[in-house]
Amino acid sequence: MKQRSNDFLTKDFIKNAGLSFYQIPSGKTLNDVLYYNSFTNGLEELLRYADRNSMAHGREVRLPFLQHHLVEFVFSLPAHFKIRNGYTKWILRQSMNRKLPDKIAWQTSKIGFEPPQQKWMKEPGFQDKIVTAKKLLVQEKILNASVLDKKNQPHDAYAADGFDWRILVAKKLLFP
Numbered sequence: 001m002k003q004r005s006n007d008f009l010t011k012d013f014i015k016n017a018g019l020s021f022y023q024i025p026s027g028k029t030l031n032d033v034l035y036y037n038s039f040t041n042g043l044e045e046l047l048r049y050a051d052r053n054s055m056a057h058g059r060e061v062r063l064p065f066l067q068h069h070l071v072e073f074v075f076s077l078p079a080h081f082k083i084r085n086g087y088t089k090w091i092l093r094q095s096m097n098r099k100l101p102d103k104i105a106w107q108t109s110k111i112g113f114e115p116p117q118q119k120w121m122k123e124p125g126f127q128d129k130i131v132t133a134k135k136l137l138v139q140e141k142i143l144n145a146s147v148l149d150k151k152n153q154p155h156d157a158y159a160a161d162g163f164d165w166r167i168l169v170a171k172k173l174l175f176p
Helices: 011-017 030-040 043-056 068-076 090-095 117-122 124-139 145-149 163-174
Strands: none
Touching: 030 043, 030 068, 117 124, 117 163, 124 145, 124 163
C-alpha cells in the first residue's frame, strides 16, 4: 500500500490519523475484498464525490447498482460469476450479451473522467503552488522535510505515484 511505503508522512501524523487508514484488507476471498472496499474503505468517498459533482453541475446522479437487494444478491454469488476469463462484472456482461453489442458489453478499456492534471502540473504557477503546499504541510508536521528535496512530478490523474497532486489537494482541504 502506497501510504505505508512512502516516507513523506510524519510518524506523528500517521499516529494521529489512525492506523485504520493504513489497514490492508485481511480477507482471503474475493467477497472479503469486495466487502472491505464497499463497507470499510472506499465506497463512502466515491459516493461523496458523486454527490459533490452532481450538485456542482446541476445534474441528478443515480446509482442503480447500489440498490441493496442487488448488492446482497451479488455478494451471495460465487467468485466465478464476478470475475471470469479476465473480465470483471462477468455476470452483468453476460446478462447484457443480447442487448448490447460485444464492443460495448465486453470492453475492458473503461476509464473515469480524467482531468488534464498532468498538463496543469507542468505550468509554472501550479509548480509554485505545489512547493508552497509542501512547505506548509512540512511546517504543520504532516509531511517530513525530505519531501522538499524531491522534484515535482506531473502525473496523470490515476497515477499511483501522484503524490504531488495529493499534497496539493491535502493542503487545500486542510488549509483552504
